[in-house]
Amino acid sequence: xxxxxxxxxxxxxxxxxxxxxxxxxxxxxxxxxxxxxxxxxxxxxxxxxxxxxxxxxxxxxxxxxxxxxxxxxxxxxxxxxxxxxxxxxxxxxxxxxxxxxxxxxxxxxxxxxxxxxxxxxxxxxxxxxxxxxxxxxxxxxxxxxxxxxxxxxxxxxxxxxxxxxxxxxxxxxxxxxxxxxxxxxxxxxxxxxxxxxxxxxxxxxxxxxxxxxxxxxxxxxxxxxxxxxxxxxxxxxxxxxxxxxxxxxxxxxxxxxxxxxxxxxxxxxxxxxxxxxxxxxxxxxxxxxxxxxxxxxxxxxxxxxxxxxxxxxxxxxxxxxxxxxxxxxxxxxxx
Amino acid sequence: xxxxxxxxxxxxxxxxxxxxxxxxxxxxxxxxxxxxxxxxxxxxxxxxxxxxxxxxxxxxxxxxxxxxxxxxxxxxxxxxxxxxxxxxxxxxxxxxxxxxxxxxxxxxxxxxxxxxxxxxxxxxxxxxxxxxxxxxxxxxxxxxxxxxxxxxxxxxxxxxxxxxxxxxxxxxxxxxxxxxxxxxxxxxxxxxxxxxxxxxxxxxxxxxxxxxxxxxxxxxxxxxxxxxxxxxxxxxxxxxxxxxxxxxxxxxxxxxxxxx
Numbered sequence: 001x002x003x004x005x006x007x008x009x010x011x012x013x014x015x016x017x018x019x020x021x022x023x024x025x026x027x028x029x030x031x032x033x034x035x036x037x038x039x040x041x042x043x044x045x046x047x048x049x050x051x052x053x054x055x056x057x058x059x060x061x062x063x064x065x066x067x068x069x070x071x072x073x074x075x076x077x078x079x080x081x082x083x084x085x086x087x088x089x090x091x092x093x094x095x096x097x098x099x100x101x102x103x104x105x106x107x108x109x110x111x112x113x114x115x116x117x118x119x120x121x122x123x124x125x126x127x128x129x130x131x132x133x134x135x136x137x138x139x140x141x142x143x144x145x146x147x148x149x150x151x152x153x154x155x156x157x158x159x160x161x162x163x164x165x166x167x168x169x170x171x172x173x174x175x176x177x178x179x180x181x182x183x184x185x186x187x188x189x190x191x192x193x194x195x196x197x198x199x200x201x202x203x204x205x206x207x208x209x210x211x212x213x214x215x216x217x218x219x220x221x222x223x224x225x226x227x228x229x230x231x232x233x234x235x236x237x238x239x240x241x242x243x244x245x246x247x248x249x250x251x252x253x254x255x256x257x258x259x260x261x262x263x264x265x266x267x268x269x270x271x272x273x274x275x276x277x278x279x280x281x282x283x284x285x286x287x288x289x290x291x292x293x294x295x296x297x298x299x300x301x302x303x304x305x306x307x308x309x310x311x312x313x314x315x316x317x318x319x320x321x322x323x324x325x326x327x328x329x330x331x332x333x334x335x
Numbered sequence: 336x337x338x339x340x341x342x343x344x345x346x347x348x349x350x351x352x353x354x355x356x357x358x359x360x361x362x363x364x365x366x367x368x369x370x371x372x373x374x375x376x377x378x379x380x381x382x383x384x385x386x387x388x389x390x391x392x393x394x395x396x397x398x399x400x401x402x403x404x405x406x407x408x409x410x411x412x413x414x415x416x417x418x419x420x421x422x423x424x425x426x427x428x429x430x431x432x433x434x435x436x437x438x439x440x441x442x443x444x445x446x447x448x449x450x451x452x453x454x455x456x457x458x459x460x461x462x463x464x465x466x467x468x469x470x471x472x473x474x475x476x477x478x479x480x481x482x483x484x485x486x487x488x489x490x491x492x493x494x495x496x497x498x499x500x501x502x503x504x505x506x507x508x509x510x511x512x513x514x515x516x517x518x519x520x521x522x523x524x525x526x527x528x529x530x531x532x533x534x535x536x537x538x539x540x541x542x543x544x545x546x547x548x549x550x551x552x553x554x555x556x557x558x559x560x561x562x563x564x565x566x567x568x569x570x571x572x573x574x575x576x577x578x579x580x581x582x583x584x585x586x587x588x589x590x591x592x593x594x595x
Contacts (some may be wrong), residue, residue, distance in 0.1 A: 066341065086481075099478020114484055117472035121440055129467035146568050149464055153353045154360060155568040156465065160561055205509035210487055210499050212523055221570040222595075237480060243595065251349065267348040267463070276594045297594040298576070299585065311573035315588050329581035332595055 003124045004093060010165050013037045013136070015050045016092065016115070018065060018107055024058050029107040029172050031067040036175030037105055038068025040136035047071060049099070051191075053091055064270035065186030067178040072188045079212035085114050087195045094117055101165050102190050103136060105144060108169040126160035127167040131174050141275035143168050150267060153291045193267075215270045216262055220246040223274045223295075225265055227282030228252045229303055232322035233292040236280045239325040242333045245278070266291035278328075280321035284309025301325070324326045336396040339453040340380045341474065342373035342403060342418065342445055344473075345464040355572040361454050369411045372459020372521040380457050381419040383491050390492065399453070401446055403431055403439050413537035417529035423541075424450075426448040428548040431580035435560035444477035445505060445551035451512060452511040455496065460485050460518040460592050471518035482516045483509075 001184070015037050017030035025079040027032075030050075037048045050069040052060055054076065061072035073095065079087035092115065104119070105296035106112035108130045128134065131145035132155065143166045146155040160166040217223060222245035226236045233256075240247040251261040251266055265272055266287040273294030280301050282288060291311055292298060301321040310316040317324055350364035377400065384396045400415035402408045403426040412423035426442050434442070447453050447575045456478070468484075475482035487506065488499040495510045501520060548558060579585045589595040 011375075037344055060397070105336070109593075110484070113468055114472050114482070117436070117469045117478040118482075120561065121437060121473040121476040124437070124561065126435060126437065127469060128562060129465075129469045144565070147465060147467060149567070150348055150353075151466070152493070152570070154355075154570070157565040157568050158562050161563070164561065166561070170501050205507045208499060208506050208508045210506035211489065212501075213525065276589070286351065287348050290348075291354075296594060299589070300576075310578075313576040314592075315577045315579045315585055316575075317585060319578050319581075324582050328586060331582060331586035332589070 004097060004122055006097065006100040006123070006165070008100040010100045011300040012047045012049055012099075012101055013041050013044075013103040013105070014096075014099075014101040014107045014109075014201055015069070015197075016112065017050050017052050017060075018109060018111060019052065019054055019057075021061065024054075024060070024062055027107065029109070029170070031063060031178045031180075032069040032172065032175050033107060034064050034069050034179070035168050036134065037103075038242075039175070040103070041068070041070075043138050044136060044141075046102075048176065049073065049101070050073065051092070051095055052061055053080045053088060055079075058246075058329030059188070060220065061186065063180070065184055066180040066182055068181075069186050069257070071186060072112075073191050074188065075191045076192060076240050077193060077195050078176055083111055085111075085118070088115055089118055090195055091193055093122060094220070095191060096123065096165065102141070102162070102165045104115060104165055105134075106167070106169045107237065108171045112169050116167050116169045122164075123165050125164040128158045129169050131170050132167050132171055134168055134174055134261070142166065151271070152284075152293070153286050153290055158220045183260045196246065210256075217246055217265065217270050217272045217274075220274050222246070222276045222278075223248050223265070223272060224278045224280065225249050225282060226253050226258050226280050226321075228256055229281030229283070230321045231281065233258045234324040235325040235329075239278070239280075239329040242329045245276070248272075250279075252282075278325075279309055279313070282309050283307045284312060336394055336455075337450065337453045338380045338383060338396060338398045338455045338457065339447055339450070340373070340376050340398060340400050340415065341456045341470070342377065342400055342411055342415050343370040343459070343462050344368065344402065344408050345370045345462060351477045353569070356568045358567075358569045360424055360567060363380050367407050367410070370459060370462045370464075370512070371526055372462055372519070374521055374526050375417075375521040376439055376457045376459050377415055377418040377420065378524060380455075383455065383489060384419065387491060399424060399450060400441060401426065403427075403434060404443050405432070409411055409543055411544045412531055412543045413541070414534065416537040416541050416543075417533035423543045425543050425545045426551070427545045430548045430553075430558050433560050433563065434558075435562045436467070436473050437561045438558055439470060440473035440477045441553060442548070442551055443474055443559045445553060445557075446480060446546060449546070451553060455491060455513060456480070456516040458516070458518045460520050466467055468518075471516060475516040478514075478516065480516050481511055482518065483511060484518055486517050486519045489519065563567070
């Protein structure tokens, strides 16, 4: 696709709002983005323009206006009834060509994740994908956003630049809950477009069953995990079997011969989310920390009081992991 | 039949630690590895190639691996050859140093054009480092091709790609005529290792071609990134949890919190 250029100097901030499939009203993320756009618009002196696409659209503008939209564009066309991407792309390119947006916000949804990069490429614009926070910098006239690196262990700060339209996709909570102002006024406008089914002929699609390979620890409710400092690994294994837990380890436990490749917890292994995660002799570096972010309760035993694992643990004991494991086994055996 | 696999190299997470208090990423060992999603894309390409060979296609399928980046990317491309790529192309130019996904998509699309097009372009859906998923749709756009996102299964026959893709919590099956860009979800496939012998051959016997921005006839406009990385930011430092004296006290807490 040849690159498209805008005829006018770009202006205003746009939100592409998706509708809840069931209730046919703007999703919470769409309202949150509209509110985020409102804050940027108040700083910059923009209008907030929201575009909604679908077939047989109900009047969805009221809540979008309350969240901060100055104008809501409704593209009502049978071609955008399904989520086939091509008519959506055509519709949005036509709207953007006619309206010259400076900033465009999409939700970081499956649809937004497809449309935003394609439109950014089409208009020669930068994109910050999957922002956990985002603002418009009034000095540089640029989106500045944070996106997660290595599963959220830290963030990369990324800035887009003009003069082409600038794009971002936002994750939920990027801006915080919207302030719904019932006294706000806004306009609603229907947009007539010529849309076709498109040339990318995808055959009939059907919903099918598919078995994703289930990671070994995915459904484990309790995990006993070991690291280099565990001491007597057999004590840890006994604890695991006594409380009905899976036995796993940090990557370093492979080097010690305690576990094999398929039982590693961490960035290069599995991300787990058990109710109880008992870390025995694991120092707890970044790689491992990533793997246990979703665990409900983390217990750590390590001889070094400064081990980073204690910062992730709900309860920690500084001491000999094997000894504590043995005692704990006796205390918990009957539960 | 030409299959292009675009691969990425990422900083090995085993080599760095994130210190939230100091707000720094400490790189202890600066090593780069083939992104797990690229590993899977290469393996899917080999599977497709073997299936096509078994069904006696008219022209033997060829796998071309491509990557954009500095000198170190050479390792990723040799690994790709060890995984079965017959040809590896390194898009290497000082002008690519500031490349974002937009410039990368331009360059990869231009390189695929220079190859005379591809029937199938394969990528990982999300990389380990940024997980932005930005490149596959951008590349599809630059090539003016459809993009089958989040594929969990791929089969090529009779000039069509048969795909099962993940949509939220469900899966759909569809087919689309070639050429097409397909991005694969790494978790849906087993990762694997390249054979050691092939890896040795990749370094000793085979060579990686290098193409510059000029080779790809890229203009200054094509090379200007739309987004730049400004730095890092860090979540709040984790707080120490409760320090517990002994196992008895710990067992008590676990019971009280009803986790056991």
